[in-house]
Amino acid sequence: MKKLEMRDSVPGDLRAIELLYPEAFPDEDLLPLVRDLLQDTAVTTSIVRVIDSRIVGHVIFTTCGVAGKRISASLLGPLAVTPARQGQGIGSALVRAGLRQLKDKDVHFVCVLGDPAFYGRLGFLPEFSIRPPFRLPAEYDGAWQSQNLCDMGAAYSGELSVPKPWRQPSLWIP
Ligand SMILES: CC(C)(COP(=O)(O)OP(=O)(O)OC[C@H]1O[C@@H](n2cnc3c(N)ncnc32)[C@H](O)[C@@H]1OP(=O)(O)O)[C@@H](O)C(=O)NCCC(=O)NCCS
Secondary structure, eight states, X not given: OOOEEEXXXXXXXXXXXXXXHHHHOTTOOOHHHHHHHHHOTTTEEEEEEEETTEEEEEEEEEEEEETTXXXXXXXXXXXXXXXXXXXXXXXXXXXXXXXHHHHHTTOOEEEEESOHHHHGGGTOEEOOSEEOSSOOOGGGTTTEEEEXXXXXXXXXXXXXXXXXXXXXXXXXXX
């Protein structure tokens, strides 16, 4: 029987996580971002999916803010599932696990830049009041999304302020 586990990552997972990203993103080098984010455990939530002692999926949520507002926000990403295990519910389960943790920590809302066909199924909606840190090209219409985790609803507006690893235009603009 398969041994399944979903848990917060630990420093000893780094090597396996470093192998996962080039597999899941063969055309994109996300490792510098992932390494930087994992070093700053004060602002990141990092969850792994383990099957038979092997890490097959990983997601990071980064604590962010909105300039001038007392709001606790989070940015979802990167999210990766090893190709042989894609389409088996692992990516969705990782996102749901992160959202539960953030809700328990009283985070108000979570943003993501990604495919609405995937994230829409997980409760994300196009976001218009909170701006991403860089202006997105028109072809990304609908890809900037968010999900409220509390009842403050449409009370937010402004620019999402992200920590240094995310302040690189190449992560936002193709
Ligand atoms: C995107 C990714 C994280 C999804 O994880 P996953 O475990 O494969 O997805 P799940 O099994 O939870 O969800 C599967 C559903 O989402 C859909 N889906 C998966 N990836 C998708 C994508 N990039 N765009 C749109 N829909 C997607 C599948 O078609 C499937 O739908 P179905 O159940 O109707 O067949 C994973 O496929 C992956 O790592 N891809 C390569 C890296 C990547 O593109 N990451 C982008 C994150 S923004």
